[in-house]
Amino acid sequence: MKNTRSSPLKKGYKFVLFFIFLFAVIFLIVYFDFEKLIDFNNLLQLKERLITIHPILVFLSILGLYFIFSFLFLTIAPLSILCGILFDKFLGAFLSLIGSTITMTISFLISRFFLNSIFKKLKDKNKTFQSIMDNLSINGKQYILFARLFFITPYNALNVVSGISDIKTKDYIIYSILGCIPSTIFYAYSGSILSTLKDYDSVKKNGVILAIIIGIFFLLIFILKRIFSKKLLKKNNL
Numbered sequence: 001m002k003n004t005r006s007s008p009l010k011k012g013y014k015f016v017l018f019f020i021f022l023f024a025v026i027f028l029i030v031y032f033d034f035e036k037l038i039d040f041n042n043l044l045q046l047k048e049r050l051i052t053i054h055p056i057l058v059f060l061s062i063l064g065l066y067f068i069f070s071f072l073f074l075t076i077a078p079l080s081i082l083c084g085i086l087f088d089k090f091l092g093a094f095l096s097l098i099g100s101t102i103t104m105t106i107s108f109l110i111s112r113f114f115l116n117s118i119f120k121k122l123k124d125k126n127k128t129f130q131s132i133m134d135n136l137s138i139n140g141k142q143y144i145l146f147a148r149l150f151f152i153t154p155y156n157a158l159n160v161v162s163g164i165s166d167i168k169t170k171d172y173i174i175y176s177i178l179g180c181i182p183s184t185i186f187y188a189y190s191g192s193i194l195s196t197l198k199d200y201d202s203v204k205k206n207g208v209i210l211a212i213i214i215g216i217f218f219l220l221i222f223i224l225k226r227i228f229s230k231k232l233l234k235k236n237n238l
Contacts, residue, residue, distance in 0.1 A: 084191020148179020
């Protein structure tokens with residue numbers, strides 16, 4: 001019965017996401033001319049045009065994508081990179097943080113006030129949810145901070161389980177924001193570098209820089225996670 005019920009839901013989510021994606025592609029092809037879209041320089045011009053003429057609409061569209069990704073339990077990292085591509089590193093990081101904050105807060109509030117009983121039942125059957133709940137009950141604030149910093153738990157799972165825990169809404173939001181700042185800066189900066197890869201020379205120069213930055217970032221994440229997890233997390237969650 002469990003598989004019979006969950007399968008149609010998953011198919012429904014995929015259908016909605018596919019429909020939105022297909023609609024966006026058709027709109028872009030018709031409105032901006034397909035031949036222009038396949039040229040990289042024209043894509044850059046299109047980006048500048050959208051940001052210049054419709055900056056608020058672009059940002060609201062990205063916020064909508066943040067909500068859809070969060071609702072479907074998809075990683076939001078590509079959206080943070082997209083913010084960097086569209087708005088450059090500083091504004092991109094700021095807008096990405098806003099998008100992340102809004103979506104993780106909405107997920108938290110939905111879990112706490114609207115779907116609390118459903119997620120509590122799921123928690124008893126899901127080992128990931130149980131592990132998150134155990135750690136939240138021991139050191140809630142610290143766990144949320146380091147879970148965001150070091151990608152210890154799935155992003156959206158933490159949103160949901162925090163909602164059915166005893167942690168205060170204020171503490172959840174504050175420590176989530178603090179934990180998300182480094183990753184949003186990193187993704188937005190990566191996106192800003194990707195937007196400069198226009199030809200072979202730029203790929204050769206900036207591509208190498210980006211590869212080095214990515215390597216250093218995830219190496220630091222790995223090292224710091226090992227250090228702090230021994231002090232603040234339960235051993236069975238390492």
